[in-house]
Amino acid sequence: MTRYRVAVHIVPRRGLLDPQGKAVADALRSLGFPGVEDVHVGRHIVAEVQAADAASAEQSVRAMCAKLLANPVTEDFEIAGVNAA
């Protein structure tokens, strides 16, 4: 078994209201960043897991996302990286 560090992004589903993103975008524009068109705020989760190999580390984190980390009704997730820790 090796220790892997798996990073996931959990983001609000497109089309749903994203009050956090909107508040941040509004704030940035009023702070003098006029180029800001849109902001989305999600979560960045890093799980350190023991697994036989990178593929099974990724697979188990996918299962965690489906089961707990991401809200299937309002969020999407993507695996952002798998590295030996």
Next chain:
Amino acid sequence: MTRYRVAVHIVPRRGLLDPQGKAVADALRSLGFPGVEDVHVGRHIVAEVQAADAASAEQSVRAMCAKLLANPVTEDFEIAGVNAA
């Protein structure tokens, strides 16, 4: 000007208590993921910005992090990706 999508990770500074990460790790273990050793939860922010080129898009998002998006007392940030949108 081109539209860029710049992703940043904002993570709790190492060494600070991370109750969220701990709660998630505990929950994962109790849900039948015994291989979970540690979990860290941060923010994943995607800003869509107008900029002359990728470098200046990145630079302006760095400025946003320093000014607003990250708390210098408790958080670190890193640019996770810059892509033309």
Next chain:
Amino acid sequence: MRIGVVTFPGSNCDEDTVLAVAKVGATPVRLWHKAHDLEGSEIIVLPGGFSYGDYLRSGAIARFSPIMQEVMAHANAGRPVIAICNGFQIACEAGLLPGALLRNDSLKFVSDMVPLRVENADTMFTHKYAKGQVLRIPVAHGDGRFTADADVLARLEGEGQVVFRYVNAGGTADAQSNPNGSMHDIAGIVSAQGHVIGMMPHPERALDRMLGSTDGLPFFESLLARVAA
């Protein structure tokens, strides 16, 4: 005496604070976040609530409000600022006070009447209390875990800047009596010069026996006495 109470978008204890100020005999002045004028206020209150929804980090956006430029100037001139709950979070974000207020360790909002011990009764905000006195004051917050690095904590403790601490009913600090996981059980601090106070508990909700506590009264009375003097 004129006490300015700032309303940010999302403030929701501004009205309670205005009523509290009037109740203790001062003149409340409502200050709008877009304004650039403190209208002659001698004391400024940053009240509780959810400025800008607290959607990014509590207090992070409000600290850039136009009125905050004036509040910073007021504070930098050594004049009093009271920062309660969301106000405390804003004051930390603005650098008026050290540290940060993070998500409660329970990950839950906590609303309760809690015992607080007065750690320093020599400040302009607390001289009508006795050192060691145990107060009962409501808390209501999701992000109240005071966090600072070791140097800052040592300085706060060493200089008597810790003003209120969470304790049990008997007056002793213990883990179960800390509602949010604050370092050193800190509930409230003052700035190095002693004229800016930040606290998570709500003294403006503890001014009436019918509501369960009058322990907030000496807080406002201390200040009025000192500033009037």
Next chain:
Amino acid sequence: MSATPRPGDPVITAALVAEHGLTTDEYDRLVAMLGRTPTFTELGVVSALWSEHCSYKHSRPLLKTLPTKAPWVLQGPGENAGVISVGDGLAVAFKIESHNHPSAVEPYQGAATGVGGILRDVFTMGARPIALLNSLRFGSLESARVRYLFAGVVKGIGDYGNCMGVPTVGGEIVFDPAYETNPLVNAMCVGLMREEELILAVAEGIGNPIIAVGARTGRDGIHGASFASEDLSHESDAKRPRVQVGDPFTEKLLLEASLELIRSGHIVAIQDMGAAGLTSSSAEMAARGDVGVTIDVTKMPLREPGMTPYEILLSESQERMLVVALKGHEGEVKQILAKWDLAAEVIGEVIAEPVYRVTEGDRVVAEFPGSRLVTDCPQYHPAAAESPDAVARRARDVHAIAEKPEERDPLWTLRTLLAAPTIASKRWAYRQYDSTVRASTMQGPGGDAAVVRLPGSNKSVALATDCNGRYVYLEPRVGGRIAVAEAARNVACSGGRPRAITNCLNFGNPKRPEVFFQFREALAGMSEACIALETPVTGGNVSLYNESPNGAVYPTPTIGMVGIVDEPSHATPTAFQHAGDAIMLLGENTNELGGSEYLLTVHGVVAGAPPACDVACERALIDALLDAIQAGAVRSAHDCADGGLAVTIAECCIVNREQMLGATVDLAAWSALPRRALLFGEAQGRVVVSTADPARVLAAAQAHGVPARRIGTVGSAVDPLTFNLGEGRHVAPLDGLAAAFHDTIPSIMSAGALPAAAPEQA
């Protein structure tokens, strides 16, 4: 003008009509009303307006039978919220509403947007919200899914109300397998205004502009109203994009802007965009004013590009209002909204022609003959027949159920009941609700009724929500009566004179005769109690189709009761206050055991007739209690409900864990009753009070013909709770009782880590 299909609209087929939840008959009615085939947009509009949720097509005839009048009622059913006068020129607006199905699918957002919706219903009347309550039903906490739902709903309620700065001061939470897959989430809001500030949602004034205000419109929750009108099935999972996300920060701005707008004199009507969004808000305002309206959807401020008229009309994006302003005052309206950083766009106009017209620029995409859109909605009178299961259960002789060996110690049973999640302390939940913001909460969660001071007056409101669905299942008429009576008793125990109710009727599928029977009978029982107690119905909400693969939930007509406390000193706590005070029982013990929490918790049995409820006796009890309270003779009062007399007395000792007091209670006078009926039976019409002046309490009881008797004495902090039952003494140290009562829910919720780590939202 007549509506024409847009390019790209789907063809109207029988399948499409069915997908919109319209029966063939209903579709024929629509065609007859239009005199032609509807456009796709028109089909969408009608499917929303004729959904159960918007049209009350199965419930309206029965709702009309509820008593709605009293001299203090300023606004009865028909508006966004009911309003009663409280004297001193003040009025309170209040309403309860369900968000059951959205919460079953997405507990956090479902509950949060439920709170958002009920807040809008109240501030749209011109009232500032001063209190929130909620009434929740979940399955058994042993299930991880239920813990997830419970945790998510509680967090959703807390986050929304806390951000708004409206204290959540009370409510109730019941756990019962009947609600396993279909939880009930009912939220109540109470607002305060001066009487002259009342504003209605009645469109008036030909030529007046119609203005959309608040959040931009996205594709959220399209068809939420018809979603709420279906059974919950596995297919509901596929309907997930219908969930809405709440934004309490925007709602806070909308609240302030709306109140400023209402007080400004620039508007004539305001209505929230709730279920079925723009469609129902505009159609209802027009129908109430008996005027026509025209709306151009291209003017609507949108969040997403490319939305069709159909989507714009049916979107249930939250935090929006529809306003009818005075012509020529559009600029002032926009200015007030701009101050709060909110959008306001003129999207239409009140017109003389009696039509409801929607355009997309120049093209008419929907046009109906005015108020017929609302009035032509079908009404159904379904068959009613009592469920044989309820009849059989009611007939069972519950006294024949053998006691368990452990029950030889009645304190075992007492501790077991105190630890039943339905009875145990709900502090785990309400500690997450800001209950003290606004600095007016004299009694927050944890007591019988909440008491909230009314600024500008010496008065307070006493607020409670109540319903025992198990009783309603077993005998709907009695259960309906008890729901009202218990709410009133709770209000009176806190020192309030019950004044009016709002109600949320959570039932199953009305097309099933046993469900419609429950509905009809429960309403009849509620009416009887409302008349006797002089608490008219000022509004409410109907939530049908609360079903799941396991069948219907218990019929649950939740009552939200508002009472008035005249003087601050009348506010009365639940807990014993002083050692040495006399403990008195008002009302009479009986041998009733049916439908009790005891039978459910200890024996797993739902059976027997629920306790009888004589509404005249309940009225006398309330009058006697208020008489004694107003005379200053009552130190604490607590009504007997779930768990019966023993649980009630134990709660008086331990609810306030920081200041527990023991007690000695002598019940030997009732030694002829079966012991478990005496201790744990749920006979109605009983209140336990503590007093320093027992003679005065007795006199009050006698004056109203209420049985009353001294049953014991309050002890000190170190005393236990001691029962003398004639056959022997039973001594319960307070710590054990307190642990059962206070630690149960926290330990369940921290053991299964799932809910604590449920996906977190903003």
